[in-house]
């Protein structure tokens with residue numbers, strides 16, 4: 176069992192959880208993830224390691240409530256334990272001195288991009304961090320990110336935190352203003368990573384995305400997470416999750432992510448009808 | 456009830472039938488299919504053994520279980536002695552009795568089988584093991600004095616469990632590292648509940664834990680700790696038993712459609728994560744109505760039969776070769792047919808067809824005919840030109856074999872691999888090219904059987920013991 180040390184709601188439906196997992200904390204690298212199971216009846220779901228404390232032996236994850244597992248997770252508190260945390264999984268982000276890079280994040284990616292931005296800055300790069308949200312109230316970790324960035328930009332879909340627009344708009348703006356970006360790192364919802372990749376392609380900026388296909392084991396054993404990159408099938412859990420955004424077949428990814436939509440809706444409905452007291 | 460003292464003439468005791476769930480009933484549940492022999496039936500079946508002076512049955516058991524020995528003890532009603540006789544060479548008889556391909560091993564050579572049904576060695580092995588689990592006193596075998604040496608076992612499949620059990624009794628400290636949250640390897644994530652109840656596997660693991668074996672779950676070696684780091688942490692030897700565990704895909708169009716699964720995923724979701732109990736359990740599974748399984752080994756039978764239990768109206772096995780080449784255990788093919796699984800032989804999959812939402816709606820197949828024998832001595836299937844045809848389906852399960860998962864090897868320097876990525880190990884000892892590291896089971900041989908993995912584990916344990924007491 177793995178004990179929850181800290182639990183905090185960062186924004187509506189976005190939660191931070193710090194978990195005691197000393198072995199994983201010792202090894203965690205930027206860009207890696209864990210696969211958790213809440214309890215005996217739980218599903219295996221992947222979550223990015225947003226931070227770690229090797230001394231304390233803890234890892235931090237930030238998750239968004241979307242379906243049953245994440246809703247159930249949100250009802251747990253400091254002191255509770257979860258059944259399984261496996262990791263660190265996936266190939267770490269490639270940290271190198273490249274020049275100027277844009278680290279971009281939306282949804283849970285606002286947190287997940289942090290370790291990459293931090294390591295890239297430590298490696299001597301100029302780091303421009305850009306985060307996006309639908310609206311201002313969904314933003315979090317601005318101070319944390321500002322600290323590890325040379326330049327920090329926020330953008331919201333409804334303009335409640337100016338400017339209005341999405342990350343792709345900000346990238347276009349930076350380039351229009353004559354600044355150079357050598358590389359983009361993107362983590363967040365699939366749609367954001369896709370539009371980002373589409374925006375950078377004509378600009379000729381290499382774009383690394385963190386794919387979030389549905390996973391089971393996370394060790395290359397089941398093939399559930401397969402994605403098509405550059406025309407070949409890759410397993411996101413062991414060959415990634417980092418891939419070249421310009422090579423990814425986004426349609427296949429988006430389609431496969433919907434593989435269990437009916438079951439997910441049914442499962443969440445049943446859970447909510449049984450647990451409405453806990454939610455309210 | 457057989458009377459032990461008074462030996463009946465050997466001539467005619469018929470094979471004692473194994474009582475089992477009716478096909479129509481069991482096709483709708485995940486409970487084990489055979490119920491097991493009664494005490495009376497087991498003793499009667501044991502009477503059928505001729506107690507051969509030169510028992511041929513033993514020669515084809517990979518771990519050379521003393522078959523006439525343990526069978527005689529059953530006939531005499533000495534069940535506790537009987538199981539101890541088996542344990543001398545086989546640590547997991549409750550498992551082997553259920554899943555060994557007996558017809559090509561022990562039972563295949565049984566002399567009684569020349570004219571009649573062979574002695575049901577597997578059923579008898581299962582009987583005494585179950586008897587011990589239910590009525591045994593659970594006393595632990597004696598352990599040798601502590602040697603102070605530490606052994607790490609990577610993977611808790613049959614190979615790893617055997618190594619752990621042998622070495623703990625020889626006085627070494629043993630820690631198993633398992634990637635999943637539950638131990639047992641394929642026995643737990645692959646082979647379905649209706650063929651091997653998980654409770655049996657967990658009771659075996661529990662026995663090892665009571666002996667003092669430490670089990671670290673959720674630990675992917677190569678990620679959380681490397682083999683070299685295990686040595687730095689003070690382990691004196693490492694056994695690698697990580698299984699095959701890399702799904703083979705067909706590389707045909709449409710393979711990434713929704714509802715096209717590898718057998719590994721389909722079975723892991725269902726067995727390990729209990730998706731058949733969704734939504735009580737959180738893990739979902741696609742419940743296909745028309746299901747095609749590709750391949751005809753045990754894995755394919757398990758997949759096709761699972762699909763039936765998950766509500767399929769049609770469960771079809773599509774196989775490139777003919778019926779004679781089917782590699783699955785006879786009992787599984789028989790059970791599958793009884794449950795309504797249909798077979799399409801000499802048919803190769805060409806492509807999967809999807810609808811506008813990316814969901815599977817059909818498969819294109821191609822008819823084959825048998826040509827010249829290939830390297831394996833089996834007649835090679837050759838396509839019949841122009842014989843393409845379409846099969847409707849809403850779920851496809853690819854069960855055409857597994858490869859070597861590279862995760863551990865990639866993170867371990869000095870470990871020699873063969874051209875397919877399997878770890879090279881000495882057949883007699885399990886020694887790898889890296890000092891202090893042994894390997895055995897599917898990661899060395901490629902997908903094989905439980906009993907072969909256990910046999911490899913036993914050899915490796917002997918060799919590790921020698922190394923720890925005498926040197927490399």
Ligand SMILES: Cc1cc2nc3c(=O)[nH]c(=O)nc-3n(C[C@H](O)[C@H](O)[C@H](O)COP(=O)(O)OP(=O)(O)OC[C@H]3O[C@@H](n4cnc5c(N)ncnc54)[C@H](O)[C@@H]3O)c2cc1C
Nearest residue numbers: 220222223238239242243244245283387388389390432439
């Ligand atoms: C490498 C990786 C890192 C991720 N990191 C984070 C993170 O740091 N924070 C975060 O909030 N989310 C992260 N995700 C997404 C997260 O795994 C899903 O949101 C979560 O699984 C949803 O589970 P659920 O039961 O709550 O929702 P469900 O209702 O089951 O599913 C909602 C949607 O989530 C996706 N999903 C469902 N099951 C899985 C699964 N087993 N594996 C992957 N995706 C699934 C599907 O696209 C589905 O449509 C990551 C995904 C991957 C692959």
Ligand SMILES: Cc1cc2nc3c(=O)[nH]c(=O)nc-3n(C[C@H](O)[C@H](O)[C@H](O)COP(=O)(O)OP(=O)(O)OC[C@H]3O[C@@H](n4cnc5c(N)ncnc54)[C@H](O)[C@@H]3O)c2cc1C
Nearest residue numbers: 610612613614634640641645676698753896897903904905
């Ligand atoms: C569906 C199915 C049905 C089968 N039916 C039969 C049958 O009827 N009869 C029969 O004899 N054989 C059968 N087999 C084959 C048999 O199960 C295998 O040959 C046998 O389990 C191999 O044992 P093993 O110990 O080598 O590996 P496995 O059983 O594969 O166990 C390996 C273990 O190592 C773990 N692992 C992998 N990588 C790591 C890592 N890096 N760190 C930590 N742990 C790791 C895995 O999670 C797993 O638990 C079947 C196989 C399958 C898949």
Ligand code: SF4
Nearest residue numbers: 516520551555560561
């Ligand atoms: S271990 Fe397998 S092959 Fe050997 S006697 Fe038992 S059932 Fe037969």
Ligand code: SF4
Nearest residue numbers: 504505507512565566
């Ligand atoms: S070959 Fe058959 S009859 Fe002879 S000892 Fe073995 S099981 Fe008994």
Ligand code: FES
Nearest residue numbers: 391393395398412
């Ligand atoms: S999640 Fe199973 S292979 Fe990637």
